[in-house]
Amino acid sequence: MLDLIPSLGRWQPAVSGQRCAVATIVAAGGSVPRPLGTSMVVSEHGDVLGSLSGGCVEGAVVEAALAAMRDGGSRLESFGYSAEDAFAVGLTCGGQLEVHIQPTGTAGLDLAALRGFAHADAPSSLAIIRRLDAGGGAGGGPVLVADPVRFTASGSAALAALLGGDASVIRAAAVQLEPLLRGGRAGLVRLAPAEGCGTTVPVPEPITLFVESRLPPARMLIFGANDFGAALVPAGKLLGYDVTLCDARPAFSSQGRFLAADQVVTDWPHRYLAAEAAAGRLDGRSVVCVLTHDPKFDIPLLETALGLGLAYVGAMGSRRSHRQRIDALLADGTPAEALERLHSPIGLDLGAVTPAEVAVSITAEILASRVAASKETPTAASLKDGSGPLHHSEPSFTDEPRTHEPRTHEPRQEDPWT
CATH class of the missing domain: 3.40.50.720 (NAD(P)-binding Rossmann-like Domain)
Structure with a gap:
């Protein structure tokens, strides 16, 4: 989402107060065009700000964003590759994306608040922490962090509200959140909920946060x-x-x-x-x-x-x-x-x-x-002599169950020129 903040102050649908939905890449695997945190905003009239894949999946994302605005709920969409369906939407490069789509006004997602950081005096350091699981609807909106390097989870009332105020969950969040924030990186943070352990009560969906952090240039x-x-x-x-x-x-x-x-x-x-x-x-x-x-x-x-x-x-x-x-x-x-x-x-x-x-x-x-x-590959080598994905993104796909079952879009059959 941070990549679009400089443009929000000039984008007419946001300025005029139209309903919008924000689509963000929250997980990626293999060769993908854009990194985690890349976002696209879709207005209620179908106007688009930003791009997620350079054209491979944008049409399906717009369709899903309009549907999310109609039903008022967030959703998680998956895009991958499969040779079985030659006409489905997907990534011809063979990568995988998970795209979280959230209408503005839900769980406190407010474009007007984000536009406030688009002015000339906006801080060069900025981070946003959003809750993606179904339990986040009552915990307030995304947490905006103006100084990611000095942020502490224990000292943030906004983060406590987002996580329901449980001290043990906040401490667990700090271990994963703070390195992402201080490193200027984006990533998913999954936390075990405070309730349900050691009882016969069904275990709630894991708390899932998405973190985007921007620091001044190195x-x-x-x-x-x-x-x-x-x-x-x-x-x-x-x-x-x-x-x-x-x-x-x-x-x-x-x-x-x-x-x-x-x-x-x-x-x-x-x-x-x-x-x-x-x-x-x-x-x-x-x-x-x-x-x-x-x-x-x-x-x-x-x-x-x-x-x-x-x-x-x-x-x-x-x-x-x-x-x-x-x-x-x-x-x-x-x-x-x-x-x-x-x-x-x-x-x-x-x-x-x-x-x-x-x-x-x-x-x-x-x-x-x-x-x-980053221990992703030990030495530099010519791309022509290697194998595997071109982009060494951090592994972020898991087999954990989700309350929101994603709709999977499988791409068309392999393009020999990709």
Whole structure:
């Protein structure tokens, strides 16, 4: 839902107060076009804002959304692939989607409240927690979180209302909710209800929450105002990073070719990095690329960076420079296990030579390190040499029973060009 908030203030059906239904991808498996949390809003007149699959299932989702507005109830729709029904609606890419459809005005879902976050001063951090199971109708509306990093489940009266006020359920929710919120991720949270355990009373449907969290862009800090830094700045911006270029030499950092960076800083690299960490402006998503290739800058900078728990630390240099760098860091007391996190020489082995090619090599390694950190796949490889789904989304399909039995849409037979 968060992806549509910037557009809600300009979308006429929402502005005019028409009844609408929100369709959100809450589970996905295999190769799917869009990630968890992607939403589409359908008005009572059939107008559409957003897209879930690039065209594969939108028509069926619109039909289901109009039906949900007519009967006033939420529903869960499944879209998959089957060769048995060549004319059914579904994903020709072979993936699976579960789409939750909820009319506005039910369980407190209010587009007007969400539109309030579409203004120019809207927070760059925002999260929404929605309850999807049938028991959520009386517990208030979705919980809007303006500061996901500092959110605590125990301190939220809105979340307590959503979960029925049971302290044990709130504690169980915190274990799953808070990592999703602080990581800027989306996902399902399933909780055992407080009632029904150890009795002959039928066990209620599990409490099911859907969490979407948006954080400010992760930071990329590039140290070294040289040709390689100039090439890496736009590459980092292309990946969505907030890019800082830092160099201790004013004659180099003041050059106009670095103006594409979000910040250009003239300071000693290790001193600047330590100050940013102390100010809380770095987190576990931040990446550091050391391109200075000068031991008087590199050694104190890498000592600082390797002690901060950053997502990626890479340093440019030859293999000889790398060995000398490792010896110097060990001599200064850097633990050997910290050095295992250092990507040096920096980048994937793509045969890169020019600064632009090296920038591709570095950003490719950063992407590969994200995947390795999630334990979804251990190394980067060519897609042509692999097998299985192209998109490594977190497993989210389960065999748990649901009160709302989804209607399954099976796609047409396999397209050999997909």
